[in-house]
Amino acid sequence: MTVPPVSLAPPATIAFIGLGMMGRPMAARLAGAGFTLRVFDLSQKAVSDFVGAHPTALATASAKAAAQGADALITMLPDGKAVRQAVLEGRDSAREGLAPGTMVIDMSSSNPVDTQQLARDLAALGGTLLDAPVSGGVKRALDGSLSIMVGGSAADLERARPAFAAMGKTITLCGAAGAGHALKALNNYLSAAGLVAMCEALVVGEAFGLDPGTMVDVFNTSTGKSNATEVKGRQFVVPRNFAAGFTTGLMAKDLGTAAAVAKHLDLNTPGLKLAVSYWADARNRLGPSADHTEIFRYAEMLADEEA
Numbered sequence: 225m226t227v228p229p230v231s232l233a234p235p236a237t238i239a240f241i242g243l244g245m246m247g248r249p250m251a252a253r254l255a256g257a258g259f260t261l262r263v264f265d266l267s268q269k270a271v272s273d274f275v276g277a278h279p280t281a282l283a284t285a286s287a288k289a290a291a292q293g294a295d296a297l298i299t300m301l302p303d304g305k306a307v308r309q310a311v312l313e314g315r316d317s318a319r320e321g322l323a324p325g326t327m328v329i330d331m332s333s334s335n336p337v338d339t340q341q342l343a344r345d346l347a348a349l350g351g352t353l354l355d356a357p358v359s360g361g362v363k364r365a366l367d368g369s370l371s372i373m374v375g376g377s378a379a380d381l382e383r384a385r386p387a388f389a390a391m392g393k394t395i396t397l398c399g400a401a402g403a404g405h406a407l408k409a410l411n412n413y414l415s416a417a418g419l420v421a422m423c424e425a426l427v428v429g430e431a432f433g434l435d436p437g438t439m440v441d442v443f444n445t446s447t448g449k450s451n452a453t454e455v456k457g458r459q460f461v462v463p464r465n466f467a468a469g470f471t472t473g474l475m476a477k478d479l480g481t482a483a484a485v486a487k488h489l490d491l492n493t494p495g496l497k498l499a500v501s502y503w504a505d506a507r508n509r510l511g512p513s514a515d516h517t518e519i520f521r522y523a524e525m526l527a528d529e530e531a
């Protein structure tokens with residue numbers, strides 16, 4: 225039996241898997257918009273904290289239990305491997321609980337080549353997949369203004385649009401399955417490169433005697449302006465609180481994904497390779513859970529070493 229397509233309008237039931245830095249505020253936006261949530265995370269604390277704050281959401285003990293009776297399933301997990309485990313291959317995976325034909329929406333930053341495979345595997349089971357990674361960080365997850373990059377069919381995007389509208393402001397259909405994930409990884413290459421450039425410029429400028437706050441203000445009214453200078457410089461780097469809410473480990477993972485896509489397509493991208501090794505070394509030296517804005521501390525460390 226195939227379940228007819230259901231538009232994901234409130235109070236439709238959404239199984240939401242992954243209540244971390246991003247998943248928590250995104251699921252909260254869905255609850256606030258009137259969706260019925262069945263939530264799961266490997267961390268029991270993440271689940272109990274969430275249902276404590278959102279009593280209409282139902283805590284479940286596995287991806288399978290979350291999926292039961294859901295009109296759609298959303299994943300917000302570290303990477304595509306975790307998504308595959310939760311959806312298809314792990315113990316008590318969502319596949320065992322999902323009704324045939326149910327839409328799976330992967331909002332994690334996953335590897336697009338893996339996503340294409342997952343889309344084929346779900347299609348073989350009668351289901352559909354949308355990849356819908358996000359950009360904007362915790363701040364924009366909290367206020368529902370994320371940029372959402374969608375891969376999949378236009379019809380599935382229209383079905384999912386009310387849920388996306390609760391979480392994001394800009395919703396872009398990027399192409400077929402995997403297209404959203406490819407664009408997200410490439411976006412983060414730009415984001416990572418811009419952040420490194422700002423941090424190295426601040427290290428050099430400070431050593432020259434410039435005030436870092438003044439430097440950021442001038443970048444923001446000049447051609448050096450970027451996302452890093454606009455929303456990370458004055459906020460997290462100059463005051464050294466390093467509290468953007470996105471880890472160095474996840475940024476290194478996203479750069480690895482962008483490089484894997486280039487390699488898959490047999491393209492030589494030396495700048496991207498440099499960024500991959502820079503962030504991989506930073507992750508090893510700062511630790512994977514260090515905030516990605518701590519790349520400034522890494523730039524300071526390197527500056528003090530022999531060139």
Ligand code: NAD
Pocket residue numbers: 241242243244245246247264265266267270300301302303306307309310331332333334358359360361362468469470471474478
């Ligand atoms: P996070 O580490 O804070 O959260 C991930 C959550 O997934 C954790 O609570 C973990 O317990 C849970 N988890 C892991 N494997 C699981 C499994 N198999 N089943 C159930 N739960 C599982 O990560 P995050 O910062 O929320 O990022 C999530 C995704 O969003 C990543 O792909 C990241 O690259 C992407 N992203 C993050 C940001 C950001 O600013 N933090 C911004 C855009 C995109």
